[in-house]
Amino acid sequence: MTYATSLTCRECSREFPLDPLHVCDFCFGPLEVAYDHDGIQSKISRERIESGPRSIWRYKDLLPVDDEFIVDLNVGWTPLLRADRLAEQLGMRELYIKNDTCNPSWSFKDRVVAVASSRARQMGFQTLACASTGNLANSVSAHAARAGMDAIVFIPHDLEAGKVLGSAVYNPTIVAVNGSYDDVNRLCSELADNRQWAFVNINVRPYYAEGSRTLAYEVAEQLGWRAPRQVVAPMASGSLFTKIHKGFQEFQRYGLIEDTPIRMIGAQAEGCSPITTAWRGGTTNIRPVKPDTIAKSLAIGNPADGYYALKTMKRTDGGATGVSDAEVVEGIQLLAEYEGVFAETAGGVTIAGLRQAIATEQIDPDETTVAFITGGGLKTADAIVEHVTQPIPVEGTLQSFEDAFAEAPQAATVGG
Amino acid sequence: MATRRVRFTFEGDAVTEPIIYLLGREFEVVTNIRMADVEQDFGWVVLELDGSHDEIDRALAWVEEHGVRVDPVAGDVVEG
Numbered sequence: 001m002t003y004a005t006s007l008t009c010r011e012c013s014r015e016f017p018l019d020p021l022h023v024c025d026f027c028f029g030p031l032e033v034a035y036d037h038d039g040i041q042s043k044i045s046r047e048r049i050e051s052g053p054r055s056i057w058r059y060k061d062l063l064p065v066d067d068e069f070i071v072d073l074n075v076g077w078t079p080l081l082r083a084d085r086l087a088e089q090l091g092m093r094e095l096y097i098k099n100d101t102c103n104p105s106w107s108f109k110d111r112v113v114a115v116a117s118s119r120a121r122q123m124g125f126q127t128l129a130c131a132s133t134g135n136l137a138n139s140v141s142a143h144a145a146r147a148g149m150d151a152i153v154f155i156p157h158d159l160e161a162g163k164v165l166g167s168a169v170y171n172p173t174i175v176a177v178n179g180s181y182d183d184v185n186r187l188c189s190e191l192a193d194n195r196q197w198a199f200v201n202i203n204v205r206p207y208y209a210e211g212s213r214t215l216a217y218e219v220a221e222q223l224g225w226r227a228p229r230q231v232v233a234p235m236a237s238g239s240l241f242t243k244i245h246k247g248f249q250e251f252q253r254y255g256l257i258e259d260t261p262i263r264m265i266g267a268q269a270e271g272c273s274p275i276t277t278a279w280r281g282g283t284t285n286i287r288p289v290k291p292d293t294i295a296k297s298l299a300i301g302n303p304a305d306g307y308y309a310l311k312t313m314k315r316t317d318g319g320a321t322g323v324s325d326a327e328v329v330e331g332i333q334l335l336a337e338y339e340g341v342f343a344e345t346a347g348g349v350t351i352a353g354l355r356q357a358i359a360t361e362q363i364d365p366d367e368t369t370v371a372f373i374t375g376g377g378l379k380t381a382d383a384i385v386e387h388v389t390q391p392i393p394v395e396g397t398l399q400s401f402e403d404a405f406a407e408a409p410q411a412a413t414v415g416g
Numbered sequence: 417m418a419t420r421r422v423r424f425t426f427e428g429d430a431v432t433e434p435i436i437y438l439l440g441r442e443f444e445v446v447t448n449i450r451m452a453d454v455e456q457d458f459g460w461v462v463l464e465l466d467g468s469h470d471e472i473d474r475a476l477a478w479v480e481e482h483g484v485r486v487d488p489v490a491g492d493v494v495e496g
Contacts, residue, residue, distance in 0.1 A: 011451070022490060023421065023489055023490060026450075027450050027451055028421055028450045028451060028462045028464075028489050029451070030490070109495075130495070131493050131494040131495070132494060132495050132496065133494065133495075133496055134496045135495070135496050136495040136496065154494075156494075181494060182487075184494050185487070185488055185492055185493050185494055186488060188493050188494070189488035189489075189490060189493055190420075192493075199493070201493055201495055202490060202493050205490070236495065236496065237491065237492070237495070283455075285453060285455060285458060285459075285460070287425070287427070287458060288425055288485055288487065296496050297495075297496025298496060299496060300491070300492045300494075300495065300496075301492060302487050302491045302492045303491055303492065304490055304491030304492070305491075306491075346496070
């Protein structure tokens with residue numbers, strides 16, 4: 001049984017029923033799920049969580065879904081890797097990588113879509129929908145297939161075939177919108193108001209956003225029931241960033257972990273950094289931008305939760321970073337070469353942002369730090385393909401190998 | 417009749433133009449401001465528009481021609 005009680009406006013605190021609503025009717029502020037905290041407190045414990053499934057559903061007491069409606073693709077409980085080699089390279093003492101590339105559709109979007117699709121089913125929807133250029137569409141399509149629901153996915157007409165494939169394999173309806181990125185935004189916003197579809201990040205966004213908190217829950221549990229001192233996470237809409245912090249705060253509130261300060265650092269690519277730009281300018285007014293970066297999964301020019309991300313940074317003595325596309329590639333390479341984790345461009349933004357945060361003294365390299373890697377590298381292979389090791393061509397003879405190997409620059413790094 | 421909730425973003429000279437007043441005069445659209453924050457050279461206004469679907473579309477196109485960015489109230493909904 002869920003302990004969710006209502007939707008509450010983040011601006012004016014007005015309450016609404018647990019319906020498919022995302023904006024306050026009075027002030028148009030965003031809505032957020034509210035819970036019966038006393039009820040949760042009376043039930044939750046470390047032992048209860050530890051006895052649960054190895055997925056986000058071990059935290060079902062904290063999620064807005066009743067058990068019988070759960071759409072379960074075994075999302076979450078992804079590895080938390082202690083990253084000593086990368087830490088040494090960056091001059092850090094204790095660094096961890098939360099590796100969310102290991103989710104069923106290879107990105108953290110599975111967490112939010114798992115909750116959104118489950119709640120959509122509970123509210124009686126038969127159709128899941130979204131507008132996406134990649135990860136979100138993949139996850140919506142996969143979850144709809146798993147749940148036996150219909151899926152309709154809106155994409156820009158010029159999206160590369162490789163990115164469409166990650167959704168198409170699950171056989172959703174795919175609509176290619178002939179227009180600009182803004183046209184797709186508008187069309188889907190209007191459709192969400194007029195169709196009986198659960199647009200996961202529009203009319204059921206309050207439930208969708210709740211899934212991100214499970215990242216913090218898992219990290220706290222995997223660290224041995226404690227929060228890290230510092231967090232570096234990518235920012236697109238800003239929702240993931242704020243919900244990670246909220247997740248740690250909730251564990252503190254329920255006494256599951258000690259109440260220690262957590263510094264939140266957000267990472268964006270310079271080609272789409274409206275939140276970082278506002279942070280650097282000392283304002284909470286975010287100026288929308290036209291995205292121009294290889295980190296397409298973070299390319300949200302008008303971020304819905306940017307204001308709240310800025311408030312989280314301020315409240316936690318945190319900060320923000322902005323990195324070039326070249327640094328994004330370096331970040332992907334660092335993570336792959338030193339820890340064996342192949343991340344998509346958003347992961348490159350996180351690692352490059354971590355490096356920048358150290359250089360600008362926004363984080364302390366001696367404190368426990370967790371970097372969130374939110375998607376797998378094969379999703380953005382085109383961003384890295386020209387920057388990686390090339391094969392050494394040889395004939396099938398020992399002499400050919402010895403000759404070619406002696407000439408190859410890689411030979412110097414191969415031991416034995 | 418249709419209702420649309422949108423966010424106008426003003427930059428530079430557009431900040432001092434009476435765009436919302438003119439919109440109400442030029443088009444058969446009722447404007448209802450719900451939230452706003454305006455600084456010297458930048459500002460945003462969240463408002464509701466009531467009118468026919470086509471008239472709202474025409475009004476929003478006119479607003480954009482005057483250098484004002486128009487977005488859905490929930491921000492960008494196309495995600496990666």
